[in-house]
Amino acid sequence: MRPKLTLLSDEIIARILEEAYELLRCPGVKVQNPEARDLLASAGAIMYPDNNVVGIPAALVHKALESVPREFYLYDYDGNPVVHYGGDSVHFDPGSSGIAMLNPETLEHDTTETEHLLRLIKVAEQIPQYDAQSTAVICHDVPKDIQDSYRLYLALLYSKKPIVTGAFTNKTVQEMIDMLSLFAGSPEAAREKPRAIFDVCPAPPLIWSNFGAGNLIALAKAGIPAEIVSVPLSGAAAPVTMLGTVTQHTAECFAGIVIHQLANPGSPIVWGGAAAIFDMRKGATPMGAVETAMLDCSYAQVAKTLNMPTHTYLGATDSKLVDAQAGLESGISAMVGALSGINMISGSGMLDFLACHSAEKLVIDAEGIAMAKRMVKGVQQHTDTLATGFYDEKINFKGGDFLKQKITMKLFREEQHLPSSIIDRDSTRVWKEAGSLDAFGRAKLRVKELLASYSQPEIAPDKKERINAFMLELAKKAGIEELPGLEETQIA
Amino acid sequence: MSEELETLFKQMAQSIIDGDSDISVELAQKSIEMNIPPLDAITKGFVVGVNYIGDQFGLGEAFLPELVMAGEAMKAAVATLEPELLKLGEARETMGKVVLATVEGDIHEIGKTLVGTMLSASGFEVTDLGVDQPADKIIGKAIEIGASIVGMSALLTTTMVRQREVIEEMDKEGLRPKIKVMVGGAPITREWATKIKADGYSEDAVGAVKLAKDLVGKGDA
Numbered sequence: 001m002r003p004k005l006t007l008l009s010d011e012i013i014a015r016i017l018e019e020a021y022e023l024l025r026c027p028g029v030k031v032q033n034p035e036a037r038d039l040l041a042s043a044g045a046i047m048y049p050d051n052n053v054v055g056i057p058a059a060l061v062h063k064a065l066e067s068v069p070r071e072f073y074l075y076d077y078d079g080n081p082v083v084h085y086g087g088d089s090v091h092f093d094p095g096s097s098g099i100a101m102l103n104p105e106t107l108e109h110d111t112t113e114t115e116h117l118l119r120l121i122k123v124a125e126q127i128p129q130y131d132a133q134s135t136a137v138i139c140h141d142v143p144k145d146i147q148d149s150y151r152l153y154l155a156l157l158y159s160k161k162p163i164v165t166g167a168f169t170n171k172t173v174q175e176m177i178d179m180l181s182l183f184a185g186s187p188e189a190a191r192e193k194p195r196a197i198f199d200v201c202p203a204p205p206l207i208w209s210n211f212g213a214g215n216l217i218a219l220a221k222a223g224i225p226a227e228i229v230s231v232p233l234s235g236a237a238a239p240v241t242m243l244g245t246v247t248q249h250t251a252e253c254f255a256g257i258v259i260h261q262l263a264n265p266g267s268p269i270v271w272g273g274a275a276a277i278f279d280m281r282k283g284a285t286p287m288g289a290v291e292t293a294m295l296d297c298s299y300a301q302v303a304k305t306l307n308m309p310t311h312t313y314l315g316a317t318d319s320k321l322v323d324a325q326a327g328l329e330s331g332i333s334a335m336v337g338a339l340s341g342i343n344m345i346s347g348s349g350m351l352d353f354l355a356c357h358s359a360e361k362l363v364i365d366a367e368g369i370a371m372a373k374r375m376v377k378g379v380q381q382h383t384d385t386l387a388t389g390f391y392d393e394k395i396n397f398k399g400g401d402f403l404k405q406k407i408t409m410k411l412f413r414e415e416q417h418l419p420s421s422i423i424d425r426d427s428t429r430v431w432k433e434a435g436s437l438d439a440f441g442r443a444k445l446r447v448k449e450l451l452a453s454y455s456q457p458e459i460a461p462d463k464k465e466r467i468n469a470f471m472l473e474l475a476k477k478a479g480i481e482e483l484p485g486l487e488e489t490q491i492a
Numbered sequence: 493m494s495e496e497l498e499t500l501f502k503q504m505a506q507s508i509i510d511g512d513s514d515i516s517v518e519l520a521q522k523s524i525e526m527n528i529p530p531l532d533a534i535t536k537g538f539v540v541g542v543n544y545i546g547d548q549f550g551l552g553e554a555f556l557p558e559l560v561m562a563g564e565a566m567k568a569a570v571a572t573l574e575p576e577l578l579k580l581g582e583a584r585e586t587m588g589k590v591v592l593a594t595v596e597g598d599i600h601e602i603g604k605t606l607v608g609t610m611l612s613a614s615g616f617e618v619t620d621l622g623v624d625q626p627a628d629k630i631i632g633k634a635i636e637i638g639a640s641i642v643g644m645s646a647l648l649t650t651t652m653v654r655q656r657e658v659i660e661e662m663d664k665e666g667l668r669p670k671i672k673v674m675v676g677g678a679p680i681t682r683e684w685a686t687k688i689k690a691d692g693y694s695e696d697a698v699g700a701v702k703l704a705k706d707l708v709g710k711g712d713a
Contacts, residue, residue, distance in 0.1 A: 399601035404564055409511055409557040
């Protein structure tokens with residue numbers, strides 16, 4: 001009895017697909033990467049050399065959909081399959097690529113550096129609700145040229161979980177792929193049990209930039225999973241209607257999958273996005289808006305008719321503080337994402353239109369995620385009789401009767417999610433004795449506990465050495481002689 | 493202590509932690525067959541488990557069903573050992589007799605029953621009168637069994653005043669300070685307990701055990 005949220009009828013989905021094929025043909029897709037254009041031209045796409053627009057026939061999409069994998073896994077450091085991309089599996093990871101982090105004491109949005117990313121990784125590492133890490137914030141204390149690879153490097157050193165990451169250029173995506181290969185031992189090993197997945201963004205409307213398409217091709221060739229993060233903005237960079245936006249999203253995903261599968265058929269790729277409405281008062285892209293969640297639920301439904309693995313950006317807020325708005329936007333949208341059966345839901349921990357991260361929000365969001373996951377588990381039947389079996393001869397019509405049943409002890413954890421100290425269910429007296437804290441106050445304490453209890457995972461020395469040397473080499477090329485001091489892992 | 497004995501005591505503690513009455517009774521019987529002094533079985537075996545679960549509950553690591561089941565497993569084990577204790581003439585020194593009740597006009601049961609379970613598991617002799625009990629019933633029972641503690645529960649702000657009435661009646665009859673009074677229930681605060689001149693209050697069942705031990709001067713037990 002798994003609950004599921006669907007917003008679209010079969011007929012509407014059929015029309016979305018139909019019109020998406022039409023968009024691919026006319027007006028077509030702007031493809032700004034020469035190699036991608038070559039691949040498309042060789043496959044029989046209609047080329048308009050004047051403006052780099054390509055008309056993609058439906059047949060090319062059909063062919064790509066034949067070769068694309070319908071499911072795959074991301075693996076942890078120990079080689080366990082942890083994240084299942086496919087079906088209705090639901091996973092969450094912290095949002096990616098923030099540029100600031102909420103200082104819990106001053107409430108300022110501090111510019112992020114190495115210490116901030118490490119703080120987020122250490123916290124997320126110990127929270128079971130996060131099945132994967134993300135390269136959550138940009139470290140401004142290293143040169144631009146290595147800001148993407150350096151994040152991945154830190155995640156590999158400080159976490160055992162799978163990693164959702166991304167590159168900022170076509171040059172660095174290759175460096176990051178090489179880093180993963182070095183860490184895994186070989187390109188084959190990195191492909192066999194992929195540790196990381198790369199977000200790759202088309203630009204709305206209907207553009208695959210040189211960088212986006214270049215990343216798709218590099219990842220496809222390496223067999224490292226790619227995650228399309230299509231970002232249509234309803235009313236600005238996409239039609240104002242939800243159905244129009246979802247149709248554009250479908251066309252952008254189709255085009256990406258075609259380029260990707262032409263580069264290497266059978267390579268894993270995910271139907272994802274960070275769709276949002278365009279706020280007509282502020283000109284902003286609200287991630288916490290209910291319509292944003294509705295767009296994501298809708299495009300996931302389209303993906304599911306094609307049996308594609310899915311991703312989205314939910315569980316974030318536009319608030320600048322970890323406040324009531326943050327709680328309700330993050331909680332509600334995480335619930336929508338989970339009920340939509342989206343395989344990877346990124347965004348937890350994030351404030352301010354995905355610009356700012358917060359470790360405190362990350363621990364609070366984990367409770368919302370736990371609630372969403374509990375909801376998705378649904379109402380289950382654990383016993384042969386529903387109730388009658390509970391009323392045995394020991395029943396004496398007292399309130400505590402059921403507390404004394406073995407089956408209560410056996411099943412209460414199945415039936416109830418037991419929240420962490422973030423959720424307050426104390427009596428007023430105990431709550432007062434503990435300092436009368438609000439959720440943010442409790443989260444600050446929990447983050448401190450988690451940072452104190454964190455220990456760096458044991459990474460095989462040879463792996464460590466290989467990526468240390470590799471990272472240092474990249475750093476030198478970028479013009480610095482050493483990397484910011486990392487507590488335990490000094491650069492060789 | 494022989495290794496075998498040590499293992500048995502550990503198993504006894506574990507049976508309580510697991511809340512498994514079948515196994516705790518089985519182990520109690522085994523200890524009788526092995527001629528282990530029943531008091532040793534209780535204090536060195538089963539009680540260790542009760543204390544552990546109580547501590548874990550206090551830390552938020554154990555939950556109410558585990559606490560209750562541990563209490564039940566403890567009661568069952570002690571009941572098995574009781575005839576043996578009597579036979580040996582060394583009846584387990586009880587921590588004291590307790591009369592428990594939810595006050596008149598209030599039918600809330602769960603908290604009080606939990607306190608009863610935990611007190612029994614910790615060696616108190618508990619008479620639980622149930623819910624909606626008027627002052628004369630509670631006091632009458634306390635006199636009848638020679639109770640050292642009366643425990644009163646109230647869940648409603650409208651019924652908590654009954655706790656004061658019982659205390660005043662006990663004072664009138666000169667029963668205090670011989671009989672101590674502890675109060676509990678959702679609306680009950682330390683301030684309220686002080687105001688109505690109760691001897692103590694506790695937030696939860698584990699705290700109630702500590703309080704009861706303190707009240708009978710066995711805080712170290």
